[in-house]
Amino acid sequence: MKTKSHNGEIKIPLSKLKMTLLLLGAVLFVALGLWLIFGSFESYSGSYSRYSYVKEPIFRIPVGLLSVVFFGLCAILIFLKLLDGKEGLIINEKGIFDNSGYFSIGLIIWSDIISIENIKQKDNNFILVRVKNPKTYINKARGFMHLKAMRANYKWYNSPIMISANSLQINNKELYTLLMNKMEEFKN
Structure with a gap:
């Protein structure tokens, strides 16, 4: 302490190290959200598997958008707090x-x-x-x-x-x- x-x-x-790690985590989730939105998935073959719903745009796009918006906002707030002296x-x-x-x-x-x-x-x-x-x-x-x-x-x-x-x-x-x-x- x-x-x-x-x-x-x-x-x-304030702990700059803890906040930097939180910022990196938030940026990682923004990147994951962008990958869900724009990432290339193999075309849906029509066959059902346990996780086939993940390939559907109806799932990927809203989850990706939520991730980008929420964690993007978190990243901005953490960044602003990092600048706080x-x-x-x-x-x-x-x-x-x-x-x-x-x-x-x-x-x-x-x-x-x-x-x-x-x-x-x-x-x-x-x-x-x-x-x-x-x-x-x-x-x-x-x-x-x-x-x-x-x-x-x-x-x-x-x-x-x-x-x-x-x-x-x-x-x-x-x-x-x-x-x-x-x-x-x-x-x-």
Whole structure:
């Protein structure tokens, strides 16, 4: 874990290596989507096999388009975050300043925090921050997609705020422990 501490303030930088790997993965899925759309498949012979539907344009084109659009957007957002020179997460007596992802919310005040939970969503771990006034944080959303993401988090997890260690120079377990310790220290 690489953190900088100054006067009780902890700064966790963004991990350029993790973000570069995520960017490469997103670009790979864009390339796969393009291959599905434009790739050469042997002509459909009419015989049915277990995977013959994959050769059909009715399958290839929509799946390819979804892959290109979704992972292309992910690649753009990761690239923009790579250019961000700010710290990924700052923890101090005021609260948690989240700048870990493109849809980060900024300052989460300690007095607003009800609980911090470690949750698993598919194969990813996230830190869920439950707050007293979720609508206030939802109203801080920057743009349509950010608003949709926060509303979805609120609907599914009863909190709009999720922090991921995927782009930080810390792993999820260490981040959770650090946040729990600091919440106990600063809320008292």
